[in-house]
Amino acid sequence: MKPTLLLPALLACGLFVQAQTAKNVVVPNENLITENIPDIPKTLATEVKKYTESRGASLVDVHPATGEIIIGTRFGTTSQLHQVKQPLGTRTQITFADEPVGGAQFEPTKGEYLVYSKDIGGNEFGQLFKLDLKTLQSTLLTDGGRSQNGGVTWRNDGKGFYFMSTKRNGGDREVYFMDPNNPNAKLVLERKGGGWGINDISEDNQTLIISEYVSANESHLWLLDIASGQISELTDRKKSKGVVQSSASFSHDPNQIWYVTDRDFEFKRLASYNLKTKKTTYHSTDIPWNVEGYRLSEDKKTLAFSTNEAGLDKLYLMDASTKTYKAAANLPVGLIGGLRFTKDGKHLFFTQSTAKTSSDVYRLTVATGSIERWTQSELGEMQESDISLPKAIEWKSFDGLKISGFYYPAAAKFSGKRPVVINIHGGPEGQSQASFLGASNYYTNEMGVAIIAPNVRGSSGFGKSYLAKDNGYLREDSVKDIGALLDWIAQQPELDKDRIMIMGGSYGGYMTLATAFHYADRIRCSVDIVGISHFGTFLKNTEEYRRDLRRVEYGDERDPKMAAFFEKIAPLNNIDKIKKPLFIVQGTNDPRVPVTEATQMRDKLKANGNVVWYLEAKDEGHGFRKKPNADYQRLATIRFMQEYLLK
Incomplete structure (x- = not known):
């Protein structure tokens, strides 16, 4: 063959091989940035799909007239939002946005x-829209910019609503x-401050109950006279340091409000x-758990x-006049x-999930206690035995704790x-409960990996x-506490102390990174999802309304002593102690844990010669909410586990 004919033939052959390779591997979509993640065979995606097609349904609101x-x-x-008109009825989709649609409320008189x-893209600058239920047309109500808008509280006559927004300066919620x-x-x-919210509106539409969130351990309640704009303390702020007082509502008695508090008690009553x-009466003292x-x-x-x-929920019904209650x-x-x-008031709708099922909506009849299922969500091809x-x-x-x-x-x-995956929740005030594993059942049922979800100190509940x-x-x-869990795993005859992976998101991501350097010789690998790599840089860069x-x-990074403590404990400053492979996952638009927390960790690990995989989604924020992105993240995590945990 002549040389001039050989070159096109070789090029054609190369293109054919590339095309065949592309057909056999999962290609990241255009919104995903990947580094060092090896090819993921489509055969793996086919195997995992059995576990990824389940979905749940959660209650958003009840129509004021029809009860749908x-x-x-x-x-x-x-x-997206869907309409359901009867038990197990058709789920009719009514929003069709590219982004997930969150909370919604009917106009309260006619609905x-x-x-x-x-x-947009997980940036959490939520905007409010009006959805006409006849035309399904949405109209933007708020500014559409970098402001958070939410906490909609309607006037009882439907003539408008009150809401919270950071629109004035980006930091204060008003x-x-x-x-x-x-x-x-x-x-x-x-x-x-960024911790203000609306709890309730009085029957005459003249007064709002306003909450002031300081921390997971402290919050206060205020009354706002709408006409005058005057705000007055409902709870005594000076006498309430370290006390939670939240979720307040006006009662049938104009001189009484309901609320939840942990005053003089270990749990919220x-x-x-x-x-x-000015007297408080407690009604759930006999239940030594959080309301x-x-x-x-x-x-x-x-x-x-x-x-x-203890990680499971119970539902109670109370007669608001006699204050007597019983479990459903x-x-x-x-x-x-x-x-x-x-x-x-004849029926109560609620959302429930179990360890065997995703979430669905049910309706309880108050008079009889009977329960009727309104949605039945699919588990894909998963069987109960899986x-x-x-x-x-x-x-x-x-x-000794x-x-x-x-x-x-x-x-x-x-x-x-x-082998074991330790999956650490975020918060840090979050809690791992006895929940449905969903797609993670692939780990336990197909990979033979056990999962432990710890509630380390600082967890709620x-x-x-x-x-x-x-x-x-x-x-x-x-x-x-994770170090002590590693000791516990070593004592279990069915678990392999030499094959442990740490994984967590947000604050759980920080815990993952901290465990990676504190216990490097006791783990195989780690997966950090939107995690904090340095509390000092995190606090400087998180959105102002959260700071x-x-x-x-x-702790306050502006205090020199605390700043020095942050420098000492930062995973970013302990790269030399991280010896095992690390996979970092991040959303570009994350307003809570900024993308810089991930990139600075990635870059320093690479410079140190560590094994680091990196996945970033340009259209996500604090975690992946879009199914194509979440599916790829899961597949990449499985490949990481195959490479560094199972071998």
Whole structure:
């Protein structure tokens, strides 16, 4: 063959090989930035798909006239709003955005339209939209810029709503009013700080209950006279340091409000407060667990509340006049949220999930206690036998403190000591509960990997003392709780102490990085998802509306002593101690843990010669919410585990 003919032939052959290779591997979409992640075979994606097609449904709101509901669920790539008119009825999609659509509320008198929230690319600058339910046309109500808008609280007559926004300066969360038919936001109350919110509006539309969140250990309540703009203390701020007072509602008695507080108690109790006598009465003292939330019926005669009891939720119904209550019967053990009464108060809708099922919506009839299922979400091809069920476990930490968590064992078909993934929750005030693993059942059922979800000190749900045990200079005590868990794993005959991977997101990402350098010789690898690599740089770069709130928890980087402590404990400054492979996952638009926390860690690891994989999504924020991105993240994580955990 002539040389002039040989070159085109070789080029054609090369292009053919490239095309064949592309057909056999998963190609990251245009929004994903990848570094050092090897080819992912499409055969793996096919195997995993059995576990990735499940979905859940969560209650959003109940129609004020018809009793039909709006739910959030995903049929495409993102969660959208859907209408359900009867039990197990058709889920009719009513929003079709590229971005996930969050909370929504019906106009409260006729329910002819909704007001919902949506951000762009996970930036959490949620904007409010009006959705006409006849035309399905959405109209932007807020400024569309870099402001957070939410906490919609309607006037009882439907003539507009109050909401919280950071629009004035980006840092202070303040009260505004808007008529959605004439959407010009009017500033009602200026306040300093990002922790303010609206709890309730009085029946005469004259007064708002305003909450002031200081930290997970402290919050206060205020009354706002709307006409005058005057705000007055509802709870005594000077006498309430270190006390939670939140979730307040007006009761049927004009001199009484309901709220949740941990005053004089280790856990948050349901309480009522008399505005005249200034006396608080506690109503759930017999339940030594947190009241997580409650909802009053519109006539304020019935109150439903849920408790978090050792990582499982229970639902109770209370007669608001007599204050007597009883647990709802015939409910499977699981997690409960999204409580909403119908307008007539005869029915209570709620969302529930179990360790065997994703979330779905149910309706309880108050008079009889009967429960009716309204949605039934699919688990894809997963069977009940594919699902790992959690077991509660406990271990003692370095100082004798009892730590607990949930252990999801590998499928029984696997023999020998099993590798372990320790998956650490964020917050740090979060909590790992006995939840459905979803797609992570692939790890337990197909890879033979056990999963442990610990609740280290600082987790919520175990009392206010436990919640505060990692604050400020106590930060690394929570990392030692993971060290104690490594000791516990070594004592379990079915678990392999020499094959352990640490994984966590947000604050759990910090815990992952800290464990990677404190216990480098006891783990195989780590996966850091939107994690903090240096508290000093994190606090300087997190969005302004969050900064002071996070300083209360972590410490103030402007204080020289605390700044020095941050320098000492920063994973970024302990790169030389990280010996095992690390996979970093980040959203470009993350307003909480900025992308710089990930890139500075990646760059320093690379400069030090460490093995580091990197995945960044340009259209995501604090975690991946879009299915194509989440699917690729999962596949890359499995490849990472195959390479560094299982071998």
